[in-house]
Every structure is written in structure tokens, then in C-alpha cells.
Amino acid sequence: MLELIHCCASLGSKAKDAMSPFEVPTMMPMPVFQLILGVETPLLELHIAIQNFLLDTEKTIDGQLTEEGINFGLRRDLPNIIEDHVERFCSKLFWDILLRYYSWLLMEFTETYKQTGPCCFSPNARFLAVAVDYRLVIRDVLSLNVVHLFTCLDKISYVEWALDSEYILCGIYKRPMIQAWSLNQPEWTCKIDEGPAGIAYARWSPDSRHILTTSDFQLRLTVWSLVNTACIHVQWPKHASKGVSFTKDGKFAAICTRRDCKDYINLLSCYSWEIMGAFAVDTLDLADIEWSPDDSAIVIWDSPLEYKVLIYSPDGRCLFKYQAYESGLGVKSVAWSPCGQFLAVGSFDQMLRVLNHLTWKTFAEFMHISSVRGPCNAAVFKEVDEPLQLDMSGLRVNDEFIQGNSENAPEGHFGVRYKVMELPIMLPSQKPPADKPNPKQGIGLLSWSNDSQYIFTRNDSMPTILWIWDIRYLELAAILVQKDPIRAAAWDPSCPRLVLCTGSSHLYMWNPSGACCVSIPLPEFTITDLKWNSDGSCLLLRDRESFCCAAVPMLPDSSEDSSDE
Template structure:
């Protein structure tokens, strides 16, 4: 892998949808860089510190959320003199997002009093009363024609369907939930999934005209759904629960056809490769070198002080089953227990998906949906902070707030040492072309590119070899 030098950032960073530019927040300044050269393309000054960034789908405009004001500013990449400010006054702004046509901005006020659609073309605005959530509860169809918005009034949950052309309400239907937690269109726009809060396990599939196609509840008298994710192909719906299991529903009958559990003990008949992160101290044989006494003493002193940082290297060791992975017991006297499937994401080809069970924060599970089995387990030394699939192939990268980047493909896994001093990865993102990887530290960022070709997948067996890159 090749890495750039580190650059300053103080907030959100995100790639443009066309993969050409990188927007970076530095206090009140918005810096737009070219992805290839990282040269500054545009520099914009906001009126306050930037809390949120989002590119318009056409990569022409950038939205900046200044929630302390509260205010939203938008900028044009091709017209630097053009600017837009949105201020809701005393209602405030809790969240903002782009519409699919890149010409409207949707803002949600504080206390979810209303959702407002602002036009950048004719300055018109449309209000939707009583949105259920600020950041969640809004989903657009893939063709960008319709929006589903969760609302709640008179203690009843509803889904409002809006046309993204005229922003008129096309229909409203009630949802059979106690406390609607989220809504998501299917990738083929043929169905809408809605799920209840953690207090009741309930997943509901609706048609766009409001007919309930299926109700699913795996169990009662326990904390329910925690994560929901459609496969990119639209054939599978993964539901992660607080009972540490993932259930897969098919799009034809909406029945469950697979259930994957996350047991602390991995044993046969699992054929998955278990990769465990272990230390690999860098050792240099200097027995035959003749050094002066002062230089030798200086190297010994520096090695004692900095050996743990500069000489620290890690690698993956392939473990034999049975093996017990680290697990934590969640606190029973605190709300929102750290238990259950808190992280779930599908690969771009819908062949694999990964999960993280929150009471096993150092373990990442990778599942093969075609074979309906566990493909691999990555056991890290530190809790997993973020993981992301390459948008072009089944390549997975993850970070643990350490100076290392971890990578998995169907051919194996490897650890990559970051060649930057005091750089610990807390978050990472791919650009849409899969050509560049953004790595974030607490107050800086760098970009990485994979120069070697992706190893071809073995058809019948998975290699047990591990590798390490500088």
C-alpha cells in the first residue's frame, strides 16, 4: 500500500460521490482537495465550526451543518461565489441532508417539530409536521423519485410517502409499531422495511401503497432489533438482534432461511479461518556492527523510550479450532447495553457480510451467504472502531485506533503498518471507485491506495497463510 502524508482535520471528512474530490472540515473552514494529488481545489469559510458534511449526489454542492448556531451553509464547487444559508430561527436545526436531485435540502428542527424541504432553485419550502427522528427515519428510493418519512402524531406511528419532484404527500399509512425506530426502501424500490424499537422485536415489510406484506418477530420478552441491512442485490434482508444473532429473510416469501449465532466458543463443524492479531517485534541483528560508545548509548536510550512505538509490529496468526474469543458481560443496571449486533454491512457483490457483536468488541465475523456458513473470524487486540467494504470487490478493511490497518479478502488476511508517527486510525472510508481509502486520526488524516492486484479467490479452500505489509 502507498500512503500520503498526514493533513490536519478537526471534524468530518468525506469523498464526493464521483470519487474525484475530498471535503475536509478544519474548524470553520471547508477544504476541498483533489483525490489524486490532495492539492487544495477550493477553500470556503463558514460562520462557525463545521459539525457535519455531506456532498450532493451530483458532486456539485457541499452541505455544511453548523449545529451550534444552528445553521446550514451550502457551497458550489464550480461557482465559488455562490452561497446558501438556511436558518430555522428559534426552531433550530438538528440534522440536514440532500435530496436525490441535489437541488433540495431537508432539515429537521430541534425536538422533531417539523421537517422542512428547502429548494435551491426557487427558494420555496415545504413542511412535514412531526417527523419521528432527526437523523434517522428518512429513506429515498434508488431512482430518487420518492421519499419515505417516519412521523408520529397522537401517539401513532406513520409513514409519509412524498414525491421528490413536487414534494407533495402521495400517501400516508399507519405502521403497526409501538415506537418506530427506522425505515428503509429495498434496493429495487418494491418494498419498505420498518422496525420497532429495542423494547419489542418486530420487523414489518410494506408495499409502497401501504399494504403490510409480512410481519416478523423472532422472539418475545427480550430486547429486539438492533441493526437492519438490505443486501445490495435486494434479495436478502439481514436483521441483527440483541440476542447476538443475525437472521436473513428472503425477498420472495419474506421468510427466514438462515440464522447466524455469535458464540464465544468457535468449534467444529465451522470451517472458518480464525485470524488472531499477535505481536511481531521488529528485531535487527547488530552483533557484527562496530559502533562508538556514545552512539551505542544513544541508540539504547532511544530504543528504551520509543521501542514500544517505533518497533511495534503486528501480524495475523491462524488459530486452530476450538477457540474461545474474548467476550464481555454487559452491565445490567445501565440502559442500551453493549450487547447484540451493533455493526452489520454487506459486500458490494452481496456474497459476504460482516458483523460485530457488541459484547465481543474485538471480534469481527465474516459470513458467506452463498454457502450459509462462517467464512472467517478476525480477533483483534483492541476494540474494532470501524470497518468498510471496498465498493468494487470483496475486500474488507478495519481499524482499532491503533497504528495498523487490517485487511481481509477471501484469500486471506493481513496487517498493514502505517508509516506515519503517532497516527492511530479511528475511522476509515472508501471512495466510490475503490481507488482511495481515507484514514482518520483524532486531528489529522491521510489517504492510502492499494497498488497490488487483489488475489484471486480459491474455489474450494481458503489459504491459511498470513502476510504483512510495510
């Protein structure tokens, strides 16, 4: 049953474009400004960072950089005009390094707000939806002010935005039912109730005018129209939350079904929702499917019981069948690169394999082993505890600055930082029990950077280790060794910057220039989950019963050449 209230109002208006990400840091409520460069004061830490250019050399006098030292650090001679202005040039170098390599650590954190369920940004990056029991709170991303408040019939289990950011649905699976709301027309409401069939999952169609629901026990998948209240049924969907994929242009949907002990792919038009074609696939127990970014192929992978990755064309032809091995558990995770040229396959054998889109052959295999030895170009960053030692006697700063930084020091006089480890190194690992199902082993987490150059992975038998691979050079780029198991990790959608959390009060960040640990300036706040805004300007950080947002400056363009003064 589909109920629409004020459905005759316009459904075609579009939300305004998202505001500039540069406006975020200045408009966040109750900002807590931090310049985080380790656990020491910012100036002292950056002073040390500059001198790290001069390792194993004596290019300083009384702790200050000299012209010769700067020449060595920059690997070039300075203009003669700077010879008599070394101190002034040191200051310029100081801030140039700060802006180029450390601006991504200039962050603002909001105060905490209550949440009891899902939280997610709108696709246009303007709004944040937060579930608080049976209420859906819509906040403005820039100010976090409440712009809409919707009341549902029961506790909210699931929240999803429509692609145009005008509508949002709430899954109330205890009832079970779906309620949808409009931001542009707050008086408009929608309720979907499947009756005895129940609702196990719901999702939006790409046109933002249809809702797809899957009933309990996968009896049927129903497409509900918000325009004319019509509905279309697809019998026997394979999965509730998986097994459905849309083309990037939003024209077609691929839906997995199973009948007579065989898996099928049904292609539907997202305009008329008619079945355009259906074909059987060579799987034992289909796990999931996904369209390629260019909509030219569909990847299908089998359950872990059989290693099988299949590439199909939309007309049902099998383009390639990939099977790395026959015995043992098979595929655990699959992901297309954003450019569509690579397909990453993570397996239970603790290997990451990357296929190319031309021949569908494997061109790279990356092993996740506990012993890392040289030669290796990867930097190994290990999280370590470090006592606070604030010694600013050698810095030219006023007493007010010293007092302010001392007062803001974390309690207990301990912080965390990354320590660059030398090779060889043994990484902590766990051997899963052989007598239990679903072993914690294999590549359970993998994700591509926005430019398709990097991919991070987590081997579940090494839950505290994050591996970062460089696809351009087909080598390991970095290893992040955490104290606690990694809860979540995500790439910045605008640049190759990675953030992760471990359930602690710290946020961990990496980009090709380095890595750092960011202390959250909120008492008793531990990060259990995180999400990026679609423009990369803001992070959503979740605790068990609260959340906060962090404004993250954009990374400077590393291709820009710094000019001489």
C-alpha cells in the first residue's frame, strides 16, 4: 500500500547547488580550532619538521636553519638576494611548508549532537540527515542548524537520500513500513506498507521518483512510483540489500533473481520499469553484482564457497571468467576503480588482485604478509603513545601563546603520533579458528581513491593494519599500523586523502605527503564510524550516541611550483 499526501505538488524542482567548501570552516558552530602536528605545540613541531630536511647534516646554527641548510633541503641554490635575508627566508619557507604539506591538518570540530540511528549527508552536500529515535532531523551542513524536523511512526532503522537531494526515505522495519519526506514541500508525505509480506530493505531509483522495496524472505521486489502511485513487482529477488545495481546514467537497472536453483540477471528500464531482458549466469550462489563505471559491463561474483568472478555484457554474453584458484574460500570483496579501467578483487587467501578492462587479465597481485622486508619504497607509520613535552624556550613566541597551548594539552599528558618504522618489520596478525564459520581472514575492506591511483585494503587477519597500494607504480605506498582494530576508513571524494578511525578519540589521516594522528578536542568522544561529505569539505564523525562534524581544508595542488621570493 502506497499513501501519498499532497502528491500533486511539483516533483521536478531541483535543489540549489552546494555552497563552496571554503565557507565551511568559517560557519561551523562552536568551532574548536586546532593546528595538529603531533602532540607538541604547532610551531615547535613544524620547526622540527623543517629541520628533518637536514638529517645527517650540520646545517643549523644554534638550532636555526642556515642558507646552506636551506639549499640542501630544497636541493637547489638560493638567489643571491636571499643571502643577506636568511632569517626572513626561513620564515617564508616555514609557512610555505605549512601551507603545502600541513594545511590538511587545519581542522575545525563542532560540538556534539545526539543521534540514535543512521546519519548521512545529502548528495548535493548541503544537508545532513540524523535519526533520533522516531524523529528525522535535517540540518544545514554549514551551520548545523535544524532546517526540517519530521516525525515517523516508529524508531528509524535506515535513512537514504534521493539522488536529487529533494526527498529522503526512512526505513521503519519494526512496523514494517517506509516513510518518505520532501524538503521542498514539508507538507508532502509518503508511506509504503507491504502488509504481511514485510519490508526487508528499501532504496531510491536514480530518477528520485521511485522507491524499490524488497519483502521479507525475498519473495518479491516492488517498484513504487511517487508520481502516479503505480507499482511493479519482480518475483524472487536474490538478496534484500544486495543484488541490485544501476547504470551510472540512471537508465537501466540490473536485478538478481533466483528460480529453479539458478541465478538470473534481469535488466529493467528505469523509465518504464519493463524487463528489457533476462539471462542466466554461471554461478553456484551469486553474491552480488555491479555495473562498470562506463556502463559497458556487469561484474558478478560468486559466494565464498567457490572462487568465481564473471564479466558479462548487457546483452548476456560472458566476456570473461576469472578463477584465481579452486580449493579454499574464494572472493570476499570486489570494487571497480572510478575510472573504470581496473577491477580489484580481494580474496580469502589474503591477496588483492587487479584486472584490467581491456583483456580482463590480472596485471597486479598484492600480498598481505606479516613480515615486510626491503627493498621497499613504502613508509611504515606506527601509532605510538607519546608523553607531552612542551619546551618552547627556543622559540620566539609570547607568554600568552605558551599559556594557551599548555591549557589545551590533553589530560594525562599523553598523546599519540605516527612513528616511521624501519624495515624489516613484523606486523601483528591473528590466526582465525579453524572450527568457526566466516573466518576473520582475507581482504574484507578495500576502496579506491578518487583518482584511481591508490587503493587501500585491510586483511581481516590483521585488523590493525591498513595497506595503501600505488596502482601507477604497482607497489606498496604505505602501511598504517594502528593500536586498535580499524573500524572504518574512507577516501576524500575530492583528492587522494584517507581518513580512518579505530574506536578511539583520535582521527588518523594519510595522503601521499605523509600521515598524522588528530586528537578530537571533545571529552569522552570516541569515533566508531565516519563519512565524507560529497565535496570533501566536511567529515561526519559518529560516537555511540552522538556525532560531530569536522571541517577539513582542501589539499593544495602538489603540481603547483612554488616560486622564489
